[in-house]
Amino acid sequence: MSEHHSAAYVRSAMLPEQAPPVSEIGVIRWLRENLFSGPLNTFLTLAGSFILYFLVKEYYPWLRHSVWHAGSVGECRDIVTATWGEGATGACWAIIRDRWNMFMFGFYPREHYWRPTLALGLLIFAAAPVLFAESRSIRMVVLGIVAAFLLVAFPGLGVGAAANLMLAAALAAMLVVAWSRPWGLLWLTGIYPGLAVWMLWGGSVWGPVLAMSGFVLGWAAWLATRRFGTILSVGAAVLVPVAWWLFGVEQVLPLFDAVLPYSIDAVRSEKFGGFVLALTIGVAGIVLSLPIGVVLALARRSDMLLVKALAVGFIEFIRGVPLISLLFVASLLLNYFLPPGTNFDIILRVIIMVTLFAAAYIAEVVRGGLAALPRGQFEAADSLGLDYWKAQRLIVLPQALKISIPGIVSTFIGMFKDTTLVVFVGLLDPLKGITDSVRASFEWKGAYWEPYIFVGCIFFIFNFSMSRYSMYLERRLKRDHR
Amino acid sequence: MAETQIERQIDRSHMTVSDEVAIQITAMNKWFGTFHVLRDINLTVNRGERIVIAGPSGSGKSTLIRCINRLEEHQSGQIIVDGTELTSDLKNIDKVRSEVGMVFQHFNLFPHLTIMENLTLAPIWVRKVPKKEADEVAMYYLEKVKIPEQALKYPGQLSGGQQQRVAIARSLCMKPRIMLFDEPTSALDPEMIKEVLDTMIELAEEGMTMICVTHEMGFAQAVANRVIFMDQGQIVEQNEPYEFFNNPQSERTKLFLSQILGH
Numbered sequence: 001m002s003e004h005h006s007a008a009y010v011r012s013a014m015l016p017e018q019a020p021p022v023s024e025i026g027v028i029r030w031l032r033e034n035l036f037s038g039p040l041n042t043f044l045t046l047a048g049s050f051i052l053y054f055l056v057k058e059y060y061p062w063l064r065h066s067v068w069h070a071g072s073v074g075e076c077r078d079i080v081t082a083t084w085g086e087g088a089t090g091a092c093w094a095i096i097r098d099r100w101n102m103f104m105f106g107f108y109p110r111e112h113y114w115r116p117t118l119a120l121g122l123l124i125f126a127a128a129p130v131l132f133a134e135s136r137s138i139r140m141v142v143l144g145i146v147a148a149f150l151l152v153a154f155p156g157l158g159v160g161a162a163a164n165l166m167l168a169a170a171l172a173a174m175l176v177v178a179w180s181r182p183w184g185l186l187w188l189t190g191i192y193p194g195l196a197v198w199m200l201w202g203g204s205v206w207g208p209v210l211a212m213s214g215f216v217l218g219w220a221a222w223l224a225t226r227r228f229g230t231i232l233s234v235g236a237a238v239l240v241p242v243a244w245w246l247f248g249v250e251q252v253l254p255l256f257d258a259v260l261p262y263s264i265d266a267v268r269s270e271k272f273g274g275f276v277l278a279l280t281i282g283v284a285g286i287v288l289s290l291p292i293g294v295v296l297a298l299a300r301r302s303d304m305l306l307v308k309a310l311a312v313g314f315i316e317f318i319r320g321v322p323l324i325s326l327l328f329v330a331s332l333l334l335n336y337f338l339p340p341g342t343n344f345d346i347i348l349r350v351i352i353m354v355t356l357f358a359a360a361y362i363a364e365v366v367r368g369g370l371a372a373l374p375r376g377q378f379e380a381a382d383s384l385g386l387d388y389w390k391a392q393r394l395i396v397l398p399q400a401l402k403i404s405i406p407g408i409v410s411t412f413i414g415m416f417k418d419t420t421l422v423v424f425v426g427l428l429d430p431l432k433g434i435t436d437s438v439r440a441s442f443e444w445k446g447a448y449w450e451p452y453i454f455v456g457c458i459f460f461i462f463n464f465s466m467s468r469y470s471m472y473l474e475r476r477l478k479r480d481h482r
Numbered sequence: 483m484a485e486t487q488i489e490r491q492i493d494r495s496h497m498t499v500s501d502e503v504a505i506q507i508t509a510m511n512k513w514f515g516t517f518h519v520l521r522d523i524n525l526t527v528n529r530g531e532r533i534v535i536a537g538p539s540g541s542g543k544s545t546l547i548r549c550i551n552r553l554e555e556h557q558s559g560q561i562i563v564d565g566t567e568l569t570s571d572l573k574n575i576d577k578v579r580s581e582v583g584m585v586f587q588h589f590n591l592f593p594h595l596t597i598m599e600n601l602t603l604a605p606i607w608v609r610k611v612p613k614k615e616a617d618e619v620a621m622y623y624l625e626k627v628k629i630p631e632q633a634l635k636y637p638g639q640l641s642g643g644q645q646q647r648v649a650i651a652r653s654l655c656m657k658p659r660i661m662l663f664d665e666p667t668s669a670l671d672p673e674m675i676k677e678v679l680d681t682m683i684e685l686a687e688e689g690m691t692m693i694c695v696t697h698e699m700g701f702a703q704a705v706a707n708r709v710i711f712m713d714q715g716q717i718v719e720q721n722e723p724y725e726f727f728n729n730p731q732s733e734r735t736k737l738f739l740s741q742i743l744g745h
């Protein structure tokens with residue numbers, strides 16, 4: 001060794017690239033890093049494999065022995081025994097085939113099955129301008145699937161060829177509109193609430209039309225009173241439609257019905273059941289609870305003491321009581337308070353309660369998003385001269401809602417699942433109401449797992465879609481590049 | 483401390499101070515709770531003035547300029563901006579805010595909007611300028627702050643100095659008559675400080691009325707026509723820059739200058 005190391009160094013030959021050792025590539029590396037990275041991980045991997053093995057060993061035969069065609073539970077058992085020997089068990093999916101319509105539509109009149117089906121399909125079309133405005137390809141794929149689904153389903157629902165052709169033409173036209181412009185279907189979004197109510201409950205077309213016209217009246221009232229200040233114009237925009245709905249529609253409706261009668265068969269709320277019921281309540285609750293929740297969140301952060309106190313009181317009260325108690329209030333107590341003889345639809349009452357319930361949770365989620373915004377954002381908006389509402393709409397809410405997406409979607413998913421609780425106020429929810437009534441029949445007595453698994457799977461499909469959509473939305477809105 | 487050399491030649495032909503009063507603050511006091519943060523502030527700013535406010539941390543510099551566009555509310559005294567007195571009347575506040583531009587230490591760009599959208603938002607929604615015209619104005623100011631090529635990016639994709647120049651352009655798009663700067667360079671690296679100061683100097687050369695809270699004494703010497711020294715919520719000393727730096731009167735000012743300039 002020399003006495004002093006020289007700091008100077010010059011490489012004489014460059015090293016060629018070499019293949020990595022086996023432990024650094026491919027499957028082996030993946031296994032080592034993800035499944036066997038340490039004693040704990042190795043133990044968990046082995047334990048997990050064991051549980052998986054146990055589950056498959058126990059339940060796979062049951063699934064493999066599935067029976068799809070049978071007329072009763074007994075017949076199912078006979079088939080399993082005949083095919084797989086004495087003592088074998090098998091899933092009896094025939095119950096789903098047999099009572100499919102019951103699960104989907106409850107006691108909704110058979111000849112009108114196409115109406116809720118169309119309402120569901122159009123829901124996706126109406127939502128496209130809001131949910132899929134950004135990406136044409138995603139929009140077209142989703143709407144294409146929905147259109148194909150409707151066209152396949154409709155002949156099976158007893159819709160005639162002529163009507164089917166019309167439907168196909170209408171769907172094609174809407175697809176073209178959706179393809180050419182992101183917001184081309186916004187008109188459908190606008191009329192959809194009235195349209196859906198009319199399709200589902202039927203009756204005179206003028207009921208939903210006049211109800212929807214309340215929004216136009218509110219907007220007109222706002223425009224007319226705008227120059228007298230925000231409080232007055234907002235008040236007018238709320239009071240005019242409410243007065244119209246409570247007193248006006250009733251007076252005018254007979255007039256329209258007399259002059260231009262047009263109606264389809266009415267379907268009473270008691271006939272609703274299964275997923276038609278769950279989706280009606282769930283979708284209405286989702287659509288209504290978001291704006292109410294946002295307003296509540298803003299109110300809770302308001303400088304105005306009364307507004308803030310009301311918001312806090314409402315949110316804490318709703319969050320403090322179980323949803324079931326609210327549903328009981330909706331079904332029983334409201335009847336005592338309302339003047340006798342008023343027919344306040346049970347589904348509407350349930351929707352109101354579910355909406356208020358979800359809105360309270362959304363409000364808290366959104367408040368979290370609002371709190372996460374740096375104060376500088378508010379100050380920058382103020383210093384540019386934006387007034388409160390413009391600042392909220394353009395600067396604050398877009399950012400706060402983006403932060404809140406996971407929480408909002410969680411609330412929606414929870415709420416959609418909670419729609420099954422309506423069974424306690426005598427409505428036929430898919431999970432218990434329908435399942436019980438299917439099992440009450442002689443043929444299907446004793447079928448326990450299959451209906452629950454089936455209903456669970458359908459719920460999973462809807463909720464998983466919502467969850468995936470929220471992840472897509474989060475990715476799409478990720479613009480801060482932090 | 484902060485002493486970025488101002489190398490460029492300053493064009494003073496448009497830097498004229500007129501007799502017209504832009505901001506008039508009289509006997510203004512402000513408290514945060516029981517803490518008396520601004521004490522008996524009297525300040526008149528004429529149109530075309532370039533004022534630098536200096537002072538130790540916590541002396542109330544930010545609070546003072548934030549009072550001028552009512553991001554903070556004062557409790558007594560009077561603030562008149564462009565003939566409009568700041569009271570709790572929301573109309574007056576919005577009027578003043580749309581006339582007064584403000585640039586913050588941390589830029590406060592809107593991260594969910596592109597640079598272009600950041601610039602056109604207020605003109606479109608507050609001034610009701612048609613979008614096309616707002617776009618043109620925005621492009622004009624982006625070119626002025628020398629980053630037109632960034633128009634379609636999001637703020638998070640820009641460097642700090644670029645973001646601050648965008649923030650300045652965003653204020654300018656509202657065609658303000660007065661610009662307030664609250665330590666616009668304190669969050670930036672040295673090279674970026676220079677680009678932002680250059681932009682501010684250009685603004686001064688065009689005759690903009692400016693009030694800047696800054697520790698950039700080079701900028702103060704080159705551009706300001708008046709330096710105000712604050713301490714403990716009070717205006718302790720004010721003078722034209724040469725006198726202020728070379729012949730400070732109060733002990734507090736001397737101490738502050740010796741600390742900040744490292745003499």
Ligand SMILES: Nc1ncnc2c1ncn2[C@@H]1O[C@H](COP(=O)(O)OP(=O)(O)OP(=O)(O)O)[C@@H](O)[C@H]1O
Pocket residue numbers: 514517519537538539540541542543544545546
């Ligand atoms: N919102 C507030 N509530 C209570 N006290 C505040 C608030 N904002 C500022 N203060 C206090 O008021 C004093 C003046 O603050 P200000 O931000 O105006 O100081 P500054 O001179 O700008 O200081 P710096 O150079 O650190 O920015 C400080 O003591 C600060 O703690």
Ligand SMILES: [Mg+2]
Pocket residue numbers: 543544545664665
């Ligand atoms: Mg400050």
